[in-house]
Amino acid sequence: MNDGTDFGSASFPAEIVPLAHDQWDDWYGKFERALGGVPKAAEERALWRDLTEVDRALAVRSDTEIVGTAGAFSLRMSVPGGALVPTAGVTMVSVQPTHRRRGLLRAMMSRQLDDIRERGEPLAVLTASEPAIYGRFGYGRGAERLSLTIDSSRTALTLPEGAERVRLRLVPAHLAHAKCEELYARRVPLRPGMPLRTPGWDRLPVLDCGTDAATTSPVQCVTAEHDGEFAGYARYTVRPVWGVDGAEGVVRVRDIEASTPQAYAVLWRYLLDLDLTSSVVADNRPTDDPVLHLVPDIRRCGIRLLDSLYVRLVDVGRALAARTYAGPVDVVLAVEDEFCPWNNGRWHLSGDAKGAVCTRTDASADLAILVRDLGAAYLGGTGFGALAATGRLRELRSGALDHAAPAFHSATAPWQPYVAF
Template sequence: MNDNDVHIRHRTADEWDDWYDTLLRAFGQAGPDEPAETRGLWRDLAEQDRSLGVFDGGEVVGTAGAFSLRMAVPGESVVPVAGVTMVGVLPTHRRRGLLTALMGRLLADARERGEPLAALTASEPAIYGRFGFGLASQRLRLAIPRHRVSVAAPPGAERIRLRLADPEQAAPACERLYAARVPLRPGMLQRGPGWERLPLLDPPADRGGASPLQCLLAEDRDSGRLVGYARYAVRPDWDGAGPKGSVLLRDLEAVVPAAHGALWGFLTDLDLTDTVIADSRPPDDPLLHLVTDVRRCGAELRDGVFVRPVDVGRALESRQYSSPVDVVLDVQDASCPWNTGRWHLSGDGKGACCERTGDPADLALTVRELGCAYLGGTRLTALAAAGRVRELREGALAEASR
């Protein structure tokens, strides 16, 4: 930043609308077109003391922020994470180092707050690798033709009762089930106060011709206990051959296999529909083993969450390891220089220790590769095959990758 009038500071409460409108313009959207429900929710969730603005004189020309979140990591622990969000710079102010300055401020702030990790979902993945964020998880998109694919009911499905419920009224019970699921899947986010409103957000202007949000509950017939739920909408459509509507799945969670199968069976058997579309399922969704023809499900892997350690030592100590690990890592980190150096990681399924060391390194990598491997979805051997991890001691790669 060379212009004397351009500076970065936290926005004030009364600067929210200008700040948010700048973000929308940076993404090619028009502020007045944003539904009031959406704008109001993000206003409530955005943390003022973590919302940075780039100001050129009195005009907001760039934005960036972070949410104080908690994320599940391997070992069923849930740790603090800086959820980087709302990053945008107006086209008139690109190529001035503003994004680099904003990211530097956000990461330094996360370190001061004691958050070992930062995470984000990327509008453009190519941007964030240079700031140390690595692709740590993927999501599965499905487009299931219901007249060609059916779902086999798993054992116990007869004990599941399905019923439609008002999404708002059912939300507290659904949130309790969601919370129970969080520690079991690395990368899943714990929802703090206010965040339970996000999966219910359903402004009519954003429905694209679909129905209002629907909520399907799966309950155990004997106990009445909630064991699963799905939120979805139906978008009607017709052609000369008849109905060809779509089921648009928002989210689906279940704590027993029978409920998972029953919910998917319902969604793939709705009258007047032709396709079930799910944009964000885990790559190992059990559905892939319940459908009669997985090839016809239109399965497509897409990028999910990008992760980067903010504090290498604390981050690697915060998770557990399925096999014993004892390795010295030579880490490079251009954005957070306090991470650069050699780290001795030792641990197993009970815990871990990661400290600075002067011992010779076994593996050399950047913090981006640590982010890729952190949640367990990417192996170090795969990164080494891409030339992104170097083995300095024979055998260390296989040992650490396990």
């Protein structure tokens, strides 16, 4: 990392510099202010301070003031096939409203991607407060999420055979924490987009804070045992609400995982059956969540489809070789990447369900694609056919699209378990 990068105009000089440890409070405060100025609760702010990798944090300074921020987390993210790939989790990106439209964001994004490349991370991902911003830097919408508000007063689940062998235990969240995290780690390779939780990240699902903390229960945890073995958990909070007709409490799901269909179904039934509640809210679930097929009436689920994870291929060759493919694929991709010119050109991808190789080539291209759209398709959540319909993926050899499209598919929808980094 360079000591500093000068840019801006003579009237408004600016410099990108690495963040110093003793500047974190000011840096994070400027990030909060750019997002509206509402400060995080003390406990949450302390957690983000602990998680911040200061050696990966950038500050834009104009005179003596911090006017821009950007950071990155060192993640290992699951890709199709189950490999855990080194990935930069881009975070805390902001520009002060007094310094917009001066090229600060573009300069930070360019500097950050250079740094990510130097670290040897083939992928970068982010969750976007304003999605329209990041496409021009090569990030494509690679995963979506479901937001559910289930009318539990009118919903009864259909349980799979063998559900009667599942036993539930309501335990303090901290006592079940280790087993819950062990199960989560086993689930990570099974779904693209999930990051392995390194120390500190396991505190997020059980963090008790927020604007409604005074009217909401602490995080509660119910665990499931299937045939005597630990098989799942749900962590949640309850907000008691009383209407003119009685109890209308709200259950908010923090996270829920299970290793068997029976345990998963029984955990959801538990959440829907809690006394003095009438709705269950889950803001972030995979688009193929099995609960959609357990409820008898999907219209009672208040479904919203939202964007989630944006994916950027920093090193096209290494990224495409890191995942496996649903079927045999042998294709030459002409990749256009204005922001990271080292990715521009033709790439020969050959692979199948066992592995892949991707190298530069002088051969004629079969498909032409923008790097942001390759990012959207990378985890298997966006189909080549849909991208071709936009005109941004072009077939240069007849039949190439039908050959390549099925290979990029993922049997499990990609998903990122955090609403925001």
